[in-house]
């Protein structure tokens with residue numbers, strides 16, 4: 295139920311209005327002057343204030359300005375004297391929701407009050423949703439107690455409050471985007487947009503248009519003006535994932551944004567200016583890419599002002615049980631299954647795996663297990679083949695004369711020949727890529 299505070303020193307009029315409004319289902323509180331009003335506001339949550347302009351201890355106009363400053367979510371309707379237009383104008387200037395002429399507009403008060411209440415409820419809902427979103431992307435939700443992850447979180451928390459550019463380094467699926475979101479939501483930009491783009495998902499020209507936008511007619515197919523993501527993210531944060539995949543020509547344009555906040559839309563000649571914080575991420579070794587001429591050194595130095603390494607899952611195995619239990623709970627709830635525990639062997643098998651796809655891979659494995667499991671305890675047979683066997687195989691020592699030993703040697707040779715290119719190695723060995731991965735895992739090949 296929404297609460298309305300009526301402030302008027304004319305007792306009869308105030309009581310009458312209170313009765314009418316409580317019949318509409320509002321909770322009504324009354325005050326005869328400003329002093330009492332402040333006391334009541336301190337005691338309970340008020341949604342809308344209906345206030346006379348002339349009060350015994352001051353002006354309703356000044357009161358409404360002070361109230362709005364302190365409690366911006368409260369809406370105010372002012373009651374002005376008949377024909378006093380300047381008061382009405384001032385009321386709106388003071389951010390009142392609206393004003394009505396006392397005694398004249400009685401039939402207007404109820405619809406106006408409903409509109410004000412609707413606005414209040416909407417504001418409350420938005421605040422609630424913002425809090426939920428902020429919580430979802432907070433550092434608290436980055437699970438793990440290992441030293442490696444705690445160090446990364448501590449660094450990210452420190453840099454979040456600044457406007458510094460951040461470079462996140464880590465293998466695929468380690469949670470770089472999760473970190474970028476947490477940094478944004480812990481920063482002062484948290485009520486402004488967070489925009490993410492995966493640079494490897496677009497061709498050079500498309501990426502340029504996505505990032506900087508274009509004018510209609512600037513190229514075939516550009517039928518309308520298009521806002522770029524930098525413009526969309528103005529005052530907020532842009533997350534450039536897989537920055538190592540960006541074409542060198544585009545890197546120069548990105549450098550300009552980093553240095554001056556300026557960029558030129560495709561098809562325009564004058565630059566546009568934005569204020570955007572940049573968080574970039576890569577799973578490539580950028581210094582190697584610089585040597586190969588694939589990445590600009592000046593851009594690298596600009597981006598790497600503050601570098602955070604996100605650890606691979608295999609380097610923080612102690613976090614696996616916590617993460618696994620967390621994902622299991624989520625998928626159990628999603629599939630409406632009865633709750634079950636993860637068996638010791640199951641957790642052991644997870645810890646023995648090398649997790650090339652990191653948390654993303656772990657999440658997928660748990661989802662599969664939860665779907666397959668129909669026992670009281672989540673057991674090892676719900677795991678994919680390579681995980682079920684990685685625990686035994688890791689301890690297995692091969693006899694020099696065994697067939698397996700020859701297979702191991704041969705695969706290693708082919709991998710050396712393809713310089714680690716697994717797709718090519720699988721082709722030469724005439725086996726599927728999944729089988730190759732399983733063998734690499736099984737024989738602990740590099």
Ligand SMILES: Nc1ncnc2c1ncn2[C@@H]1O[C@H](COP(=O)(O)OP(=O)(O)OP(=O)(O)O)[C@@H](O)[C@H]1O
Nearest residue numbers: 435436437465466467468469470471472535653654
């Ligand atoms: N610490 C964490 N706690 C819970 N879930 C996590 C955590 N880190 C990552 N995840 C989940 O793992 C998945 C992969 O995370 P994310 O997309 O952030 O990784 P990434 O490093 O950006 O991957 P890529 O390099 O492939 O883009 C997501 O589903 C994410 O929700």
